[in-house]
Amino acid sequence: xADPEDAKKGWFSRLRDGLRxxxxxxxxxxxxxxxxxxxxxxxxxxxxxxxxxxxLGVATAGRVTERLRxxxxxxxxxxxxxRGALAEEIEKVLEPVAQPLEIGTEHRPHIIxxxxxxxxxxxxxxxxxAHQLKEQGRSVMLAxxxxxxxxxxxxxxxxxxxxxxxxVRTKTGGDAAGLTFEAVDKARSAGVEVLIIDTAGxxxxxQELMDELAKIIRVIRKKDASAPHHIILVLDATTGQNALRQxxxxxxxxxxxxxxxxxxxxxxxGGVLVACxxxxxxxxxxxxxxxxxxxxxxxxxxxxxxxxAGTGNKSxxx
Amino acid sequence: xxxxxxESLSGVFDKLTKRGILKEEDVTAALREVRIVLLEADVALxxxxxxxxxxxxxxxxxxxxxxVAPGQQVVKIVNDEMVAMLGGEAEDLNLAAAPPAxxxxxxxxxxxxxxxxxxIAKRLVERNKKTILMASLDVRRxxxxxxxxxxxxxxxxxxxxxxxxxxxxxIAARAISAARLQGxxxxxxxxxxxxxxxxxxxxxxxxIKAASNPVETxxxxxxxxxxxxxxxxxxxxxxxxxxxxxxxxxxxxxxGGAALSMRAVTGxxxxxxGTGEKLDAIEIFHPSRIASRILGMGDVVSLVEKAAETIxxxxxxxxxxxxxxxKFDLDDLRAQLRQMMKMGGMQGLLSMLPGVGKMxxxxxxAGLDDKALKRQEAIINSMTPKERRHAKILxxxxxxxxxxxxxxxxxxxxxxxxxxxxxxxxxxxMKKMGSKGMLPPGAMPPGMGHLLPKK
Ligand SMILES: Nc1nc2c(ncn2[C@@H]2O[C@H](COP(=O)(O)OP(=O)(O)OP(=O)(O)O)[C@@H](O)[C@H]2O)c(=O)[nH]1
Ligand SMILES: Nc1nc2c(ncn2[C@@H]2O[C@H](COP(=O)(O)OP(=O)(O)OP(=O)(O)O)[C@@H](O)[C@H]2O)c(=O)[nH]1
Ligand SMILES: [Mg+2]
Ligand SMILES: [Mg+2]
Numbered sequence: 001x002a003d004p005e006d007a008k009k010g011w012f013s014r015l016r017d018g019l020r021x022x023x024x025x026x027x028x029x030x031x032x033x034x035x036x037x038x039x040x041x042x043x044x045x046x047x048x049x050x051x052x053x054x055x056l057g058v059a060t061a062g063r064v065t066e067r068l069r070x071x072x073x074x075x076x077x078x079x080x081x082x083r084g085a086l087a088e089e090i091e092k093v094l095e096p097v098a099q100p101l102e103i104g105t106e107h108r109p110h111i112i113x114x115x116x117x118x119x120x121x122x123x124x125x126x127x128x129x130a131h132q133l134k135e136q137g138r139s140v141m142l143a144x145x146x147x148x149x150x151x152x153x154x155x156x157x158x159x160x161x162x163x164x165x166x167x168v169r170t171k172t173g174g175d176a177a178g179l180t181f182e183a184v185d186k187a188r189s190a191g192v193e194v195l196i197i198d199t200a201g202x203x204x205x206x207q208e209l210m211d212e213l214a215k216i217i218r219v220i221r222k223k224d225a226s227a228p229h230h231i232i233l234v235l236d237a238t239t240g241q242n243a244l245r246q247x248x249x250x251x252x253x254x255x256x257x258x259x260x261x262x263x264x265x266x267x268x269x270g271g272v273l274v275a276c277x278x279x280x281x282x283x284x285x286x287x288x289x290x291x292x293x294x295x296x297x298x299x300x301x302x303x304x305x306x307x308x309a310g311t312g313n314k315s316x317x318x
Numbered sequence: 319x320x321x322x323x324x325e326s327l328s329g330v331f332d333k334l335t336k337r338g339i340l341k342e343e344d345v346t347a348a349l350r351e352v353r354i355v356l357l358e359a360d361v362a363l364x365x366x367x368x369x370x371x372x373x374x375x376x377x378x379x380x381x382x383x384x385x386v387a388p389g390q391q392v393v394k395i396v397n398d399e400m401v402a403m404l405g406g407e408a409e410d411l412n413l414a415a416a417p418p419a420x421x422x423x424x425x426x427x428x429x430x431x432x433x434x435x436x437x438i439a440k441r442l443v444e445r446n447k448k449t450i451l452m453a454s455l456d457v458r459r460x461x462x463x464x465x466x467x468x469x470x471x472x473x474x475x476x477x478x479x480x481x482x483x484x485x486x487x488x489i490a491a492r493a494i495s496a497a498r499l500q501g502x503x504x505x506x507x508x509x510x511x512x513x514x515x516x517x518x519x520x521x522x523x524x525x526i527k528a529a530s531n532p533v534e535t536x537x538x539x540x541x542x543x544x545x546x547x548x549x550x551x552x553x554x555x556x557x558x559x560x561x562x563x564x565x566x567x568x569x570x571x572x573x574g575g576a577a578l579s580m581r582a583v584t585g586x587x588x589x590x591x592g593t594g595e596k597l598d599a600i601e602i603f604h605p606s607r608i609a610s611r612i613l614g615m616g617d618v619v620s621l622v623e624k625a626a627e628t629i630x631x632x633x634x635x636x637x638x639x640x641x642x643x644x645k646f647d648l649d650d651l652r653a654q655l656r657q658m659m660k661m662g663g664m665q666g667l668l669s670m671l672p673g674v675g676k677m678x679x680x681x682x683x684a685g686l687d688d689k690a691l692k693r694q695e696a697i698i699n700s701m702t703p704k705e706r707r708h709a710k711i712l713x714x715x716x717x718x719x720x721x722x723x724x725x726x727x728x729x730x731x732x733x734x735x736x737x738x739x740x741x742x743x744x745x746x747x748m749k750k751m752g753s754k755g756m757l758p759p760g761a762m763p764p765g766m767g768h769l770l771p772k773k
Pocket of ligand 1: 116117118119120121122123124125146149152199200201202234262263264265287288289290291295427428459511513
């Protein structure tokens with residue numbers, strides 16, 4: 001059961017908790033490597049290895065390490081300084097993509113489409129997001145566009161109840177594009193500000209499913225040429241290098257406008273997001289750090305970079 | 319988009335294919351490429367390091383002298399070692415328990431437990447004709463119990479009726495007693511997804527396991543998992559104890575390195591893979607297929623075969639040289655016997671030659687079939703290396719020992735030695751005639767064919 005104490009803690013400390021609990025903790029790794037050491041080739045190699053262990057990927061880890069080499073090579077450097085410098089390098093990559101989800105008032109409804117691979121957390125994130133918007137005083141409607149998976153509609157309905165927002169639905173096996181069409185109409189006539197549309201999970205290499213998604217987008221555009229105003233790809237933090245493929249293909253075939261990463265409350269560090277930021281530069285809006293309705297937080301480059309580098313961990317641990 | 323191991327290795331080896339000898343520095347250079355390929359395939363770093371060290375030991379040591387294209391040779395070693403590490407053979411579910419046998423599904427959130435539960439149920443109904451009861455112990459995720467119920471309806475498998483407010487351990491107990499009452503063979507327990515660092519939730523699943531005594535505890539994991547795979551697998555194995563792993567979303571274009579990571583840290587077999595959202599999309603795990611996927615080469619099989627062929631070719635050439643020098647020892651005879659057996663044995667070999675149909679029957683009558691080849695090999699296997707190199711030292715007492723050791727007779731031993739001797743003198747004659755005598759791989763050495771029909 002979710003610990004209510006846990007839920008109250010800030011996401012960042014929970015993120016760190018997760019990291020700290022992991023035995024192969026990156027920052028303690030750095031401590032081992034750099035206690036009273038020069039930043040030499042061997043040390044850099046080990047540092048690169050540690051970044052790879054955070055899912056940055058070989059190429060990105062190599063580039064970050066290379067920048068560190070240029071800045072600090074052969075200098076006597078304390079573990080704290082290495083961590084600081086590392087966090088800085090990572091932050092530089094993430095800084096430009098850390099962009100909160102801006103939902104203006106010029107479109108009514110402002111339409112958000114949630115897409116992604118199976119089980120990454122789309123439906124849950126919609127529930128959390130609806131709650132957050134509701135708290136901000138916005139009116140929200142949800143559309144149960146996953147007409148494929150068993151009980152996906154019921155799942156979204158429960159999230160709708162929790163967040164206190166209406167859910168437009170059809171039956172399982174129904175036509176997702178048709179439901180979407182109908183939902184846009186309903187949102188319009190109800191005058192809600194934000195419509196969030198759930199979709200079935202799909203692997204990016206399944207052409208027929210990607211075609212179906214393209215069709216959903218076309219249907220929405222028929223109703224409002226400027227919509228969907230956000231098409232958000234939900235990534236699972238435990239996913240490795242395939243996340244790059246996901247961003248690439250969903251980007252090409254579904255015009256995604258931004259990313260959300262979930263499940264950062266485990267030991268996965270989500271380093272592939274650094275690689276994604278380097279390669280695609282798509283905005284990263286929020287992160288999921290648990291299963292409760294409150295567990296959605298803004299994506300902050302500095303905090304994320306620090307969590308990977310373990311900066312400040314020493315003072316907080318113990 | 320992936321650079322396959324074959325491509326990256328051919329880059330490394332291009333400059334030395336002509337030189338043809340695997341030195342330590344060449345292997346090290348090749349293994350740098352192997353390391354990158356594995357990391358890009360999401361094999362966890364500690365597992366990669368361990369794997370690379372093993373390959374190095376094998377490549378530099380034993381096989382270093384063979385002059386196959388070095389890239390191919392390393393690829394073959396890498397592939398073989400990976401298949402071995404992945405478990406070698408496919409392994410199915412264990413159902414050996416007094417009914418109702420309990421199968422417990424565990425794993426992280428969204429890994430595919432509920433879907434896989436229904437897939438396994440369908441499989442066991444169709445293939446093993448089992449009666450099944452499925453129960454959802456997931457009281458956390460919205461509509462989780464409803465999800466399993468709907469899946470049960472789709473495949474016509476019973477699900478335990480939901481009692482609102484009941485706790486997971488109690489649901490498990492109720493499921494088992496219901497199964498007993500209904501006479502079900504197997505109970506499938508689906509559980510809520512949980513983070514391996516969530517101590518409360520891990521304790522809960524450990525309690526479920528203790529209460530239900532499952533014959534299989536299956537860790538359901540996403541094949542797209544990255545470096546975290548080792549943490550997840552280790553935590554679930556240590557805190558809950560798993561008997562097997564199921565990898566889902568193998569229908570994706572992920573390289574599946576998590577398979578190697580999880581297998582390496584737990585030693586537990588990967589039993590099944592999920593290959594789609596539909597309920598029949600589940601298959602037995604084949605280590606060799608996943609190995610080539612991780613290595614990023616569909617062509618690995620043919621490549622490896624080609625390498626093996628080249629190695630044979632080389633053996634044949636070496637043999638031909640030895641023959642010309644008149645140094646045809648019993649080691650060489652054994653290699654030749656083995657090659658003949660591999661080529662389909664005596665029958666297979668002869669059927670490739672034109673006009674030998676009748677001879678085949680004659681031979682069978684004379685007892686010269688594949689069994690004879692095997693017995694001959696057994697005799698040579700019983701010899702010491704020294705005896706194999708110097709057949710002359712085989713006196714009566716040694717021959718008795720060989721016959722006893724190989725389960726044959728003194729006569730058979732003598733016949734083999736005579737054959738070997740005749741082959742040797744035949745070769746010397748060939749040498750005098752100035753024949754180059756290069757043998758194609760698997761061809762019978764001169765003398766052997768002449769000997770055969772006479773028995
Ligand atoms: N620990 C944790 N679990 C999460 C998080 N986000 C989602 N989950 C869980 O992940 C599982 C899958 O979430 P869903 O929202 O159903 O995922 P989905 O992408 O809608 O899945 P499909 O519709 O089947 O493709 C559920 O058990 C969620 O509770 C998160 O940030 N942390
Ligand atoms: N493409 C594909 N999708 C799969 C596979 N296995 C499961 N899924 C999908 O993955 C998503 C999550 O599956 P679930 O069975 O709900 O996962 P779970 O582990 O029970 O999730 P929680 O109970 O929330 O922890 C669903 O959309 C499934 O359809 C597979 O092998 N291939
Ligand atoms: Mg969903
Ligand atoms: Mg489930």
